[in-house]
Amino acid sequence: MSLMNPTRREILRSATAVVALPFLESFGFRRFAAAAPPVAPPKRMVFLGFGWGVTEESFFPDMKTSGPDYELPAGLKPLERHKADFSIVQGLRNKFSVEGHAGSTWWLTGANPYAQPGQSYCNTISADQVAANEFGQHTRFSSLQLNHSEQGDRSGHGPGLSLAWDASGKPIGGDNGPLQAYHRLFSKDSVPLEQRRLLIAQRRSVLDTVLENARSLQRGLGKDDNEKLSEYFDSIRNIETRLSKDEKWMDRPRPEAPFAEPSSELLGRDEIKLMYDLIVAGFQTDSTRVITYRQPVATLLTSIGNKVFPHDMSHYHSTRGEKLVCSQQRDQTQSQLLAGFIDKLKITQEGDGSNLFDNVVLAYGSNIRTGHDLTNCPTLVAGRAAGLKLGENIVVENNTPLCNAWLTLLQGVGVTTERHGDSTGVIKDMLT
Amino acid sequence: MAAIGHLPHDDNSEMPSDDDLYRAFEQFSKTAFRGVEPSPEYVNRLVQIYQSHRKLGAKHTDSLKDTLAIVLSSPMFLYHSEPRMAEKPRALTDHELANRLAYFLWSGPPDHRLYSLAENSELNQPEVLSEQVSRLLSDPRMENFVTGFTYQWLGLDRLDFFQVNLDKHPRFDNSTRQAARIEIYETVKYLLNNNGPLTDLLKSDYVVVNSVLANYYGIEGVHGDHYRRVQLPEGSPRGGFLGMSAIHLMGGNGDTTSPVERGAWVLRKLLHDPPPPAPANVPQLARLAGLTLTTRERILAHQEEPQCASCHRKIDPIGFGLENFDAVGNWRTEDNFQVVDDKGKPDPDKKITWKIDPSGSLYNGPAFENYFELRDLVASHEEDFARGFTEALIQYAIGRPVGFTDESLIENIVQEAREHDFAIHAFIHALVNSPEFQLE
Known part of the structure; x- marks a missing residue:
């Protein structure tokens, strides 16, 4: 690309990760086309969620020193170089969440698990999906759900396949680990176009067949059973929507991968770092504008040489000792990784001279504060895309709905929505 | 195929x-x-x-x-489809009945014999149905019922929650832990294979163990990996759920015991008198860290607030009665507490040792001096235990929660079982013969 002047290319190469050249066409950026004015890069959202909470004594700034002049506590010290570019919001909670082992299930939804009569569990749409419904039409993937590659749930996330939940409150699956995510983004489709069309037609035929069977089944079912079957219909509809999208994007070329295929053996700290690189690549190639990442905690601990079980670590309060040390190390390592991610966002250039950090809004946190405590859950926000006040210790009224923060972010990036979960309004203190 | x-x-x-x-x-x-x-x-x-x-x-x-x-x-x-055409419940077809029975006792589809009986519309005849229940129960595939049902009934996911502190409990290695877990399933399976009384799970004079677990429990003369019935010596605390290591492991964090967890489990699963769920966001009492207190003193701090005491005075005494079992189910007569600083270094001046006092009383109920008396008291609640088991069985077999309209069903099954001295098969036969099992 002759647009890129040599010095900028050198800067990109010298960064710790090689960054893909952006898909300039999709930004409508055609500076050399005389008539067309440059179009601003789109806004993106990324949510980073982890289980088991934090070390409360050293993660939260003193509530009495709200505003920009707060002292950075030990757990956030690795983020010092970005202090002016992120804010901590204190006092938030999902008031209906009662599960002390579920840091992610209801984090982005704020749902009441008992809202469906006769059931002890249910969920509603997650904040990222609200954004994906609007932003998703412009990109190959409406959203990307990234996950740890761990088996089972040792990282305190709770039920779910990712951080994302659809409009019916059903879990949305995603890519487990960097290798799967890499393939999702960059695998080339070598099948000829005509064949791909036929394959899509064939898949549609499969959907029609199972629907036929479902309709036979439907006759004579009671109300509850019909609701169960309607879940089946919903999932078929989701597949149909994805097929339509596949069809629409079929003849557009896939973006080039910015780096080689990752090893399948990356775990913990290295896995998170690489996943953060993939998030940058995903945004840069405009493959999607909404990403969630359900991070590993269990393998993070083992990757830094710590042998304490993560659940035990989260109960450091009365035993202290090695569990407390482990919890603090976990905070430090996560903060280091987050600082590295923000570095990358800041050096990734966009078509109009801005950088990715200018056009992203980022939320990092958990539904669990510490132990089994779900009040004042850890919430860190960054990125300039939503008009947020950055560099501050923002203390809101105790028990303000976490969904108010999500609503603030959503409206901030231009999503048209009046409420989310149990929100009661936007948090003005979070905005400039 | x-x-x-x-x-x-x-x-x-x-x-x-x-x-x-x-x-x-x-x-x-x-x-x-x-x-x-x-x-x-x-x-x-x-x-x-x-x-x-x-x-x-x-x-x-x-x-x-x-x-x-x-x-x-x-x-x-x-999906299992049992369509209903009218408002009233209808009898299941033979095929539907065969499916329900096979998935109940085998967690799988009917075999050829069951399928043919359904094809020939013979399955709904009571003698045929009874015979089939017995046949399914004596088939090795009923092991699927044992694992699936027992796990859900007793809440055994808790077995995996914690890491065991091997410095403190060196004998409870992974092999012992695995053997202890299997003891629960093997004991239930033993009862099913021999149509033993359900109440053996509250108190019995035998255990179902292999050599690893026998060694752990200090029982001599047991060799081999297979689980088998072993007669207990007089005065052994083992025999029944309350003597099982794995049950006690669930009532702790792999390091220390939790009388509260244990008391709650006994109330829920044995006495069928569950306490209300704990309120959300109860903080750990960090102010107690660094104090030399006995377990009883530490737990009683949870009863300082009246809204906490209202449930804890019912839960905690049972847990105290089980304190002779340490966090990994070993029998002990004394316990100790060592204060450690933030780095985990023990403070030599702050350690206490005490003789375990297991006495207490059930809420509004009889008092007990020691574990054996507590066990006898729990064992006397055979009907409550049977009810809890019956409710779990109904939910598992029919695939729906139990409601107040099931009162007569539960009552019938428990009475029927009582007439057979709570033989475990009696519960299953009574359930299969009930209208609720055979109607849509």
């Missing part, structure tokens, strides 16, 4: 005819749908999809697999 037996099994034969395909797919679907006929449109579509795969260049075996996969993704396979 017999359904597709007539089709070629390799990729070199001629393409099968449409008729052959139709018949094969129809038979396969009917078997997969457990006796329900698929519609002709459905089978025709399957044939068309197979053809389209072949047209796109796929091999015969691959096309066959892809088509059959559709059958296994269809709702009639995935």
Whole structure:
């Protein structure tokens, strides 16, 4: 690309990760086309969620020193170089969440698990999906759900396949680990176009067949059973929507991968770092504008040489000792990784001279504060895309709905929505 | 697989005819749908999809697999369908009854014998049904019932929550832990195999163990990996759930015991008198860290607030009565507490040791001096235990929560079982013979 002047290319190469050249066409950026004015890069959202909470004594700034002049506590010290570019919001909670082992299930939804009569569990749409419904039409993937590659749930996330939940409150699956995510983004489709069309037609035929069977089944079912079957219909509809999208994007070329295929053996700290690189690549190639990442905690601990079980670590309060040390190390390592991610966002250039950090809004946190405590859950926000006040210790009224923060972010990036979960309004203190 | 037996099994034969395909797919679907006929449109579509795969260049075996996969993704396979035409409940068809019975006791579809009885409309006859229940219970496949049901009934996911502190409990290595977990399942299986009384789970004079666990419990003369009944010596605290290591492991964090967890489990699972759920966001009492207190003193701090005491005075005494079992189910007569600083270094001036005092009383109930008296008290609640078991059984077998309209069903099953001294098969027979099991 002759647009890129040599010095900028050198800067990109010298960064710790090689960054893909952006898909300039999709930004409508055609500076050399005389008539067309440059179009601003789109806004993106990324949510980073982890289980088991934090070390409360050293993660939260003193509530009495709200505003920009707060002292950075030990757990956030690795983020010092970005202090002016992120804010901590204190006092938030999902008031209906009662599960002390579920840091992610209801984090982005704020749902009441008992809202469906006769059931002890249910969920509603997650904040990222609200954004994906609007932003998703412009990109190959409406959203990307990234996950740890761990088996089972040792990282305190709770039920779910990712951080994302659809409009019916059903879990949305995603890519487990960097290798799967890499393939999702960059695998080339070598099948000829005509064949791909036929394959899509064939898949549609499969959907029609199972629907036929479902309709036979439907006759004579009671109300509850019909609701169960309607879940089946919903999932078929989701597949149909994805097929339509596949069809629409079929003849557009896939973006080039910015780096080689990752090893399948990356775990913990290295896995998170690489996943953060993939998030940058995903945004840069405009493959999607909404990403969630359900991070590993269990393998993070083992990757830094710590042998304490993560659940035990989260109960450091009365035993202290090695569990407390482990919890603090976990905070430090996560903060280091987050600082590295923000570095990358800041050096990734966009078509109009801005950088990715200018056009992203980022939320990092958990539904669990510490132990089994779900009040004042850890919430860190960054990125300039939503008009947020950055560099501050923002203390809101105790028990303000976490969904108010999500609503603030959503409206901030231009999503048209009046409420989310149990929100009661936007948090003005979070905005400039 | 017999359904597709007539089709070629390799990729070199001629393409099968449409008729052959139709018949094969129809038979396969009917078997997969457990006796329900698929519609002709459905089978025709399957044939068309197979053809389209072949047209796109796929091999015969691959096309066959892809088509059959559709059958296994269809709702009639995935869901048990018991459609109801009118408002009133109707009797299940023999096929539906066969399915319900097989999935209840085997977690799988009916076998050939059960299927034929259904085909010939013989299954709904009481003697035939009874005979089939007995046959299914004596088949090795009933092991699926043991694992699935026991795990859900007793909440055994808690067994995996914690890491055991091996410095403190060196004898409870992974091998012992695994053996302890299996003891629970093997004991339930033993009762089912021998139609033993359910109440043996509250108190018994035997255990069902292998050599690893026998060694751990200090029982001599047991060799080999298989689990078998072993008679206990007089005065042994083992025998029944309350003597099992794994149960005590669940009532702790792998390091220290939790009388609260243990008391709550006994109330929920044995006495059928569950305490209300703990309120959300109860903080750990960090102010107690660094104080030399006995476990009893530490726990009693939870009763300082009246809103906490209202439940804890019911829960905690039972837990205290079980304190002779340490965090990994070892019998002990004394306990100690060592204060450590933030780095984990023990403070030599802050350690206390005490003799365990297991005395207490059930809430509003009889007092007990020691574990053995507590166990006897719990064992006297055989009907409550039977009720809890019955409710769990109903939910597992019929696949729906138990409600107040099930009162008479539960009562009938418990009384029927009582007449057979709570023999475990009696519960199952009574449930299968009930209208609720046989009606939609």
